Amino acid sequence: MEIKKTSLNKLHQDNQAKFVEFAGYEMPIQYSKGVIEEHKFTREHAGIFDVSHMGQLFVYGNENLTSDLEKIFPLDLKNLQQNCSKYSFLMNEEAGVYDDLIITKLKDGYLIILNAACKEKDFEILSTKLSKKYKMELNTDRALVAIQGPKSVDILNEIINGVKDLTFMTGNWFEFNDQNVFVTRSGYTGEDGFEVSIINDEAEEFTKSLINKGAKLIGLGARDTLRLEAGLCLYGHELDLNKTPVEANLKWAISKERLSNGGFVGSDKIMSQIKKGAKQIRVGIKPEGRLIAREKTKIFNLTETPIGEITSGTFGPSVNGPIAMGYIDKEFSKIDTKILLEVRGKKYPANICKLPFYKKSYVKGVN
Amino acid sequence: MSEVKFSKEHEWITLEEDVATIGITKHATEMLGDIVFAELPEKGSNVEKDGTAGVVESTKAASDVYTPVSGEVVDINQSIVDDPSKINEDPEGTAWFFKLKMKDTTELDSLMNKEEYEKFAKESSS
Numbered sequence: 001m002e003i004k005k006t007s008l009n010k011l012h013q014d015n016q017a018k019f020v021e022f023a024g025y026e027m028p029i030q031y032s033k034g035v036i037e038e039h040k041f042t043r044e045h046a047g048i049f050d051v052s053h054m055g056q057l058f059v060y061g062n063e064n065l066t067s068d069l070e071k072i073f074p075l076d077l078k079n080l081q082q083n084c085s086k087y088s089f090l091m092n093e094e095a096g097v098y099d100d101l102i103i104t105k106l107k108d109g110y111l112i113i114l115n116a117a118c119k120e121k122d123f124e125i126l127s128t129k130l131s132k133k134y135k136m137e138l139n140t141d142r143a144l145v146a147i148q149g150p151k152s153v154d155i156l157n158e159i160i161n162g163v164k165d166l167t168f169m170t171g172n173w174f175e176f177n178d179q180n181v182f183v184t185r186s187g188y189t190g191e192d193g194f195e196v197s198i199i200n201d202e203a204e205e206f207t208k209s210l211i212n213k214g215a216k217l218i219g220l221g222a223r224d225t226l227r228l229e230a231g232l233c234l235y236g237h238e239l240d241l242n243k244t245p246v247e248a249n250l251k252w253a254i255s256k257e258r259l260s261n262g263g264f265v266g267s268d269k270i271m272s273q274i275k276k277g278a279k280q281i282r283v284g285i286k287p288e289g290r291l292i293a294r295e296k297t298k299i300f301n302l303t304e305t306p307i308g309e310i311t312s313g314t315f316g317p318s319v320n321g322p323i324a325m326g327y328i329d330k331e332f333s334k335i336d337t338k339i340l341l342e343v344r345g346k347k348y349p350a351n352i353c354k355l356p357f358y359k360k361s362y363v364k365g366v367n
Numbered sequence: 368m369s370e371v372k373f374s375k376e377h378e379w380i381t382l383e384e385d386v387a388t389i390g391i392t393k394h395a396t397e398m399l400g401d402i403v404f405a406e407l408p409e410k411g412s413n414v415e416k417d418g419t420a421g422v423v424e425s426t427k428a429a430s431d432v433y434t435p436v437s438g439e440v441v442d443i444n445q446s447i448v449d450d451p452s453k454i455n456e457d458p459e460g461t462a463w464f465f466k467l468k469m470k471d472t473t474e475l476d477s478l479m480n481k482e483e484y485e486k487f488a489k490e491s492s493s
Contacts, residue, residue, distance in 0.1 A: 030400060035426040290448075290451070
C-alpha cells in the first residue's frame with residue numbers, strides 16, 4: 001500500500017524532517033535540532049505538531065444520537081454542554097479498549113478525534129453500533145494541527161482572534177482566511193495548547209504563520225517524550241484490547257453518574273472491577289541512575305518474582321532522567337515501592353512513582 | 368598516533384603503540400539522535416573483534432556498540448556515562464568510549480580509511 005502523506009508533508013521536508021512510517025503515514029519523527037531540544041522548546045515556548053493523521057469523525061444527529069452514544073461511551077453526554085470535550089474510550093463487552101478518543105459536542109452532532117492506527121476500524125464499529133442511523137463522516141478534507149506550550153495562547157490568538165477565551169477541553173468555530181476552523185483548547189503534552197482542525201488547502205499557510213510568530217515544528221519523537229512525562233496513555237502501549245480503563249487507572253474519565261447505572265458497552269466488567277479491584281494497574285516507574293527500560297521490559301519484586309511489564313519507557317528531557325509506565329500487580333503499585341527491571345539480562349532497581357512525572361499546566365475553566 | 372580507521376558498525380579507532388582508542392562516529396550519532404545513556408565494558412575484561420562492547424541509547428532506541436578489534440579493556444571514558452550528551456557534542460574527539468591493549472595490531476588492516484568510510488556511510492544511509 002502506498003504511504004499516505006499529510007497536507008504539511010512538503011513543509012516538513014523544507015524543515016529537514018527525518019521521516020518514519022506511522023500508521024500508514026509518512027510522519028516527521030524529528031527535525032534538525034533533535035528530540036531533546038524540540039521537547040524543551042515545547043515546554044518553554046510553543047511547539048507545532050502535525051496530527052493530521054488522526055481521525056476526525058463527525059457524527060450528525062440530535063437527542064437520539066446522544067442517547068445512542070451513551071450506550072457506547074461511559075459519558076454523561078446528555079449533560080455535556082455544546083462545545084465541551086471529554087476524553088473517553090471505545091470498548092468491547094469485556095471493557096477492552098479499541099481506542100481512546102476525545103469527543104466534543106457540536107451544535108448538530110459530535111466530533112470524535114481518533115488514533116490514526118484505529119480510525120478505520122473505529123468507524124466500522126461505530127457505524128454498526130449506531131445501525132447506520134446517522135450521517136457519519138471520517139473527514140479527509142481537514143488537517144489537524146496542534147500548538148502546545150506556554151506561548152501558544154499568545155501566538156494563536158494573534159492569528160485566530162478569540163481563542164484565548166477558550167478554557168481547557170472546550171472548543172469553537174473560528175475563521176482563518178475566510179475558512180471555518182474548529183479550535184479546541186486541548187492537546188497531549190501536559191502543556192496549555194490548542195488543536196486546530198483546518199481545511200487541507202489552508203493548513204500550510206496557517207502553520208507557516210505560527211512559525212512566523214515564533215513557534216517551531218516538533219516531531220513524533222518529542223511528542224512521545226512529552227506525553228510520557230505528562231503521564232498520558234498511548235494506544236498500543238498503555239491501552240489495547242487486553243486492558244480496561246480501570247486497569248489503566250483512568251476511572252476518572254468514566255462519568256460518576258454512568259458508573260452507578262451502567263448501560264454502556266463494557267459496563268458490567270467495569271463495575272465489577274471497581275468493586276473487586278483489578279489484578280494489575282498502570283503505574284509510573286523511575287529507574288534508578290540513568291538506565292532506560294523500554295516497552296516489554298519485565299518487572300520483578302525484590303524476591304525476583306515477575307510482577308508486571310513496562311509499556312513505555314524513555315528519557316524524560318524535562319525530568320532529566322529515565323521514566324517509564326507499566327502494568328504491575330496491584331499489591332506492588334504503592335508509590336515508592338522498590339522493584340527490579342530486567343534489562344539486557346540483568347536486574348536493576350527502580351521505584352514506583354506518582355504520575356505525572358511533569359506537572360501539567362492546563363488552563364481550566366470554572367466548571 | 369596511527370591514521371584513524373573505521374568499521375562498518377560505525378566505530379572509529381586509533382592506535383598508539385599497542386593501545387587502541389575506540390569510539391562511535393559522528394555519522395552514527397547523527398543516525399541515533401540525542402544519546403541519553405551509555406554503557407561501557409568493564410576495565411580489565413577482554414573483548415573479541417566484532418563482539419558487543421557496550422550500549423548507547425537515544426530517546427528512541429537502544430543500539431549495541433561493537434569493538435572492531437580484540438583486546439583487554441585498559442581504560443573507559445566514565446565522563447560519557449555520567450553525561451551521555453557529550454557523545455553528540457564531540458563523538459570523534461573527547462567522547463571516546465574505551466581503550467584496548469591489542470594482541471594483534473594487524474586486525475586494523477581490514478578496516479576502512481576515512482575516505483572509504485565516508486563513502487560507505489553515505490551509501491548505507493541512502
